[in-house]
Amino acid sequence: GAGVSQSPSNKVTEKGKDVELRCDPISGHTALYWYRQSLGQGLEFLIYFQGNSAPDKSGLPSDRFSAERTGGSVSTLTIQRTQQEDSAVYLCASSTSRGSYEQYFGPGTRLTVT
Amino acid sequence: DQQVKQNSPSLSVQEGRISILNCDYTNSMFDYFLWYKKYPAEGPTFLISISSIKDKNEDGRFTVFLNKSAKHLSLHIVPSQPGDSAVYFCAARGTSYDKVIFGPGTSLSVIP
Numbered sequence: 208g209a210g211v212s213q214s215p216s217n218k219v220t221e222k223g224k225d226v227e228l229r230c231d232p233i234s235g236h237t238a239l240y241w242y243r244q245s246l247g248q249g250l251e252f253l254i255y256f257q258g259n260s261a262p263d264k265s266g267l268p269s270d271r272f273s274a275e276r277t278g279g280s281v282s283t284l285t286i287q288r289t290q291q292e293d294s295a296v297y298l299c300a301s302s303t304s305r306g307s308y309e310q311y312f313g314p315g316t317r318l319t320v321t
Numbered sequence: 322d323q324q325v326k327q328n329s330p331s332l333s334v335q336e337g338r339i340s341i342l343n344c345d346y347t348n349s350m351f352d353y354f355l356w357y358k359k360y361p362a363e364g365p366t367f368l369i370s371i372s373s374i375k376d377k378n379e380d381g382r383f384t385v386f387l388n389k390s391a392k393h394l395s396l397h398i399v400p401s402q403p404g405d406s407a408v409y410f411c412a413a414r415g416t417s418y419d420k421v422i423f424g425p426g427t428s429l430s431v432i433p
Contacts, residue, residue, distance in 0.1 A: 310365075314364050
């Protein structure tokens with residue numbers, strides 16, 4: 208079946224502009240995560256959605272970052288007034304809440320802020 | 322405060338030998354541990370996992386060992402192959418509704 212998809216795959220934007228990154232999780236997965244990976248760094252947790260519960264936003268680095276998940280499926284990560292330090296690969300993952308809890312990752316969106 | 326640690330940023334191993342990747346954690350409430358592999362320009366892919374009620378889980382060339390008293394786990398790859406060259410992330414979670422927390426990763430290079 209279809210895996211996790213993300214769009215766009217690459218995004219180049221000017222400093223100060225807003226960007227929206229999209230994630231389509233695997234159908235039926237109740238959990239959805241956003242991470243980012245800066246050059247040479249590990250996976251930085253951003254936000255976690257689990258079913259209808261309030262999202263865990265503890266990883267969002269500033270109030271310029273926000274995310275929503277509509278209808279328990281598609282998620283959008285929005286970065287307002289982008290800065291050069293926002294340049295990174297943004298990864299989305301989804302999982303069930305039972306069994307092995309393994310996450311399935313999308314290919315990521317490479318964001319470059321010039 | 323980093324709850325999942327991978328203290329070796331990189332590791333080089335000869336093809337055919339054993340690769341051992343280590344991971345330490347601080348939260349005793351973690352009860353499920355996972356390893357992911359990541360190639361450049363791709364998202365991480367799940368490799369193997371272990372529940373806290375076990376001390377070993379094996380899948381082909383990959384074996385994960387868990388030492389709960391030491392809060393330590395390790396991933397063994399034997400024999401190592403050049404295609405195993407990737408970044409390996411250790412991850413952990415508590416209850417089924419807790420978020421998964423990743424370590425910083427270890428970059429493995431398997432030399433032919």
